[in-house]
Amino acid sequence: PTVHCDEDPDDRLLLGHRRGAWAGFHDRLASFLPDHAWREGLCQAPSGVAALSALGLLGPHLGLVHLVAADAADLDAVARAGSTAVLCPRSNLHIGGRLPDVAGLVARGVPLAIGTDSLASSPDLDLLAEAAALSAAFPDLPAALWIRAMTEGGAALLADSDLGAIRPGARPGLLRIDLPATGDPLAALLSGQQWPRGWLA
Numbered sequence: 001p002t003v004h005c006d007e008d009p010d011d012r013l014l015l016g017h018r019r020g021a022w023a024g025f026h027d028r029l030a031s032f033l034p035d036h037a038w039r040e041g042l043c044q045a046p047s048g049v050a051a052l053s054a055l056g057l058l059g060p061h062l063g064l065v066h067l068v069a070a071d072a073a074d075l076d077a078v079a080r081a082g083s084t085a086v087l088c089p090r091s092n093l094h095i096g097g098r099l100p101d102v103a104g105l106v107a108r109g110v111p112l113a114i115g116t117d118s119l120a121s122s123p124d125l126d127l128l129a130e131a132a133a134l135s136a137a138f139p140d141l142p143a144a145l146w147i148r149a150m151t152e153g154g155a156a157l158l159a160d161s162d163l164g165a166i167r168p169g170a171r172p173g174l175l176r177i178d179l180p181a182t183g184d185p186l187a188a189l190l191s192g193q194q195w196p197r198g199w200l201a
Contacts, residue, residue, distance in 0.1 A: 002063035002086055002115075002157065005048040006070040008096050016046045049074035058083050063113060063157045067100045068092050075101065079108035084157055087149065089133040091117035102138050106145070113153035114146065128177075128189070128197075135190040143186035174200040 006012065013020030018039050030036045045051035049070055052058050058081035065086040070078070078085065085105050092099050105112065114134070116125045123129075131146040155163045155172075162170035178196040182188045189195070 001061065002065050003052070003057075004066055005052065005064040006074065007066035007068055007092075009069045012047050012069055015042070015044060015048060015051055018042075018044075047071065047074050049077050053077050053081070060084075061157075065115060065117070066092060067105070068096060068098060070100065072101075072104065075104050075108055075110065078105075079110050082111070084111040084113050084153065086113045086115045086154075086157075087130070087134060088115045088117040088122070089130055089137065090123065091121040093133070094121045099134075099137055102134065102141070106141060111153055111156065112145065112149040113157060114149045115154070129192065129194075132190045132192040136192065143190055146190060147186065176200045 010020040010022050014022040014026075026038050026042075030038050043051045043055065045054055047070060049058070049064070049067075050073075052062075052064075058077065060082035062081075063084045063086045064078060066088060067074070067078070067085050085100065087100065087102065089099055102112075114127055114130050116122050116127060116130055119125065127150055131150050134146055134149075135141075135143060151172075155161060163173050166172050166174070176198050177189065179185050179188045
C-alpha cells in the first residue's frame with residue numbers, strides 16, 4: 001500500500017497545530033455537519049511520518065508518496081522502518097515548487113520508487129519523464145538509481161508480483177525504448193527526450 005505523506009508544509013500545520021490551508025478546508029467541510037468534531041478526531045503529530053509512526057503503520061510494506069515537507073527526524077524514522085519513498089517530482093514542482101530531500105533519503109538508505117501522482121498535478125503519466133526530472137534535479141546521483149527506482153523500487157511494494165524485475169519465469173512487463181546509438185545509453189534515456197517506445201511483454 002501507499003499513502004500520501006508530508007506533501008506540503010500545510011500538512012504539518014494541519015496535523016501539528018490545526019492551522020493552515022488544510023485546516024480551513026476541513027472547517028468548510030465541517031460547516032455542513034455542525035456537530036462534526038474533526039479537530040478532536042484527527043491524529044495530532046508534528047508530521048505525517050510521525051502520525052503514521054504513532055499509529056504503528058510505518059514498515060517495509062508501506063510506500064510514502066511525496067515526503068516533500070519531511071524533516072531530518074522524519075527521514076530517520078522512515079529509514080528505521082524500511083518504508084519506501086515514492087517520488088513524484090513533476091507534481092511536487094507544480095504544487096509547491098520544491099522537491100523532497102532526495103540526497104538525504106539516499107544517504108539514509110531509504111528505498112526509492114518513482115510515481116506520477118495524477119493528471120491533476122502532472123502533465124502526463126510518463127514515468128520516464130519523472131525519472132528525467134529527478135536526474136536533472138540531482139545530477140550528482142547515479143543514473144542507475146533512477147532506473148532501479150522505476151523498476152524494482154516500485155515492484156517491491158507490490159506483493160507477489162512479477163512486475164519490475166527480470167528473472168526466469170517472470171512476466172515483468174518489458175518496455176522497449178528506441179535510443180540512438182550512444183556511448184551513454186542511461187544519459188540518453190534520462191535526457192528528457194521523448195524516445196519512441198512500445199511494450200515487449
